[in-house]
Amino acid sequence: MSGTIKVLCYKSKTLSNGEHPLMLCVCKDNKRKYQSLGISIKAEQWDFKNNCPNDKCPNRERIIILINDRINEIQKIALDKRIAGRDFTASTLIESSKPSNK
Incomplete structure (x- = not known):
């Protein structure tokens, strides 16, 4: 993908x-785009070094599955666009992955 996708605990917002909300961060070409995962977590339940829930988190497995699903979805969209020869940015990846409200 020539970019990174990671999940951050957005500690600056309480x-x-x-x-604190968990945010998906997509970086490509030195541009960052954030999208909320729709879940929040206490700061003491998050491992900031490894960017994942720590062992004290009560829903750790569920949160890890949700994070992995979102990252895989974004990576699949990026791969599809790259195979089709279309250019994409962090913003277009986030927009493409949003579920439609229709």
């Missing part, structure tokens, strides 16, 4: 329940 929600009303005291948790």
Whole structure:
């Protein structure tokens, strides 16, 4: 893909329940695009060094599955665009992966 996809605990934003949102970060050509995963976690339940939930997290397995599914979905879209010979950016990957509300 010649870019990176990772999930970050967005510690600079604290929600009303005291948790922090998990954000998908897509980087390509020195451009970053963030998208919320729709879940939040307490800072003490997140391993900031490895960017994954730590052992204290009660829904650790579920969160890891959700993260891996989203990353795989973005990688599949990037691969499809690369095979088709179409250019893409971090923004177009995020937009392509959003579920339609129709």
